[in-house]
């Protein structure tokens with residue numbers, strides 16, 4: 001029974017007792033159906049006192065008078081339509097068996113693949129690029145376009161010098177402060193990203209005149225075929241096993257899934273969990289004091305019990321985050337069998353890698369826990385954990401602008417140098433779901449929905465030290481027909 005429900009029952013019983021009556025279980029259940037249960041109870045008591053002064057028990061029959069219209073509104077036409085279950089295709093980007101050699105050739109192959117995959121995206125705009133090695137031969141005053149990987153930036157007096165390369169060689173490009181907008185763009189340019197730069201040769205110097213990002217194509221999204229109404233629920237960062245996990249909020253959410261009377265919950269077919277289902281162990285120094293359960297098996301078992309309460313008609317999809325017991329380097333493989341068994345004991349789920357791709361009736365949802373966001377927060381001049389509530393959307397937008405889920409190499413997010421870079425956003429999604437930063441995002445960028453459903457864990461000491469104020473107790477609900485996203489709060 002949910003906390004809310006228990007509280008209601010307690011208060012109804014207490015009201016009845018104070019008037020000298022007992023309430024039967026059936027009467028309690030019936031009272032719950034009224035829009036104002038207390039008013040319904042008060043009327044029943046008044047009537048009993050008048051008509052049957054000897055009565056001491058209030059049963060369901062005593063409430064059968066037409067006190068008021070039942071709280072339940074007439075079913076909207078939506079509920080009369082058959083439930084539509086979208087066709088789902090799932091793709092993991094890596095599996096548990098993938099191994100790396102760790103040699104130089106592999107790193108080279110990794111960066112070359114990143115370069116070529118993103119250059120291909122840029123080329124779709126019918127852009128012609130000059131190899132970097134041919135730039136010095138361009139006449140003075142001439143302009144050209146290069147597709148380059150940004151290696152480093154250095155602020156000087158009145159300019160920024162950007163060192164970049166392509167497979168043919170290195171190039172230094174200068175962004176002057178005189179063009180304020182371009183200067184700001186150059187300042188915000190993330191390293192290890194691939195962009196197109198228009199440059200002008202002046203006295204042997206390459207002056208930056210334009211930056212073209214790989215970005216997303218709004219037109220392409222308009223071609224999505226129509227589909228029937230169905231809803232997906234997107235959540236992340238539950239952190240079962242942490243002392244700060246808001247079990248009460250999560251139980252309200254489970255209660256809504258089971259007993260919600262709106263048209264949405266009846267048509268909810270899939271629940272996506274974007275990582276950090278459990279708190280894990282040994283994730284950060286001093287974590288022991290924040291733990292309710294000190295081993296991850298216990299945490300998973302506890303999480304499994306909670307997820308078992310999700311109605312069976314809702315398919316649950318789970319990707320790991322940095323708190324799960326899987327390899328930390330991105331992309332992360334799906335949860336291993338020995339841990340899955342603990343979770344799936346009561347409830348079968350679909351286990352995928354982080355990131356993973358889900359396609360619902362032709363609508364692509366990229367699910368990514370979001371470890372690479374930390375490095376972007378630290379790189380963008382105006383972003384910080386203490387201002388994340390205001391600029392989380394800008395941080396997540398950077399992933400789409402650069403078409404990469406963890407663009408900065410060598411930062412806090414460990415990246416696996418696989419032969420092919422699997423974190424490039426090759427297929428642009430209709431919706432990108434992230435987690436990790438524990439702050440709400442519900443926005444659009446060039447037609448792509450960006451959702452971060454925050455967390456179910458109150459602020460930790462570590463977050464407090466960063467100045468991060470988490471949003472707690474939210475679930476995002478996506479209507480796949482309209483692609484509208486509504487953020488629901490269960491924090492009350």
Ligand SMILES: [Fe+2]
Pocket residue numbers: 237276321323436437438455
């Ligand atoms: Fe988290």
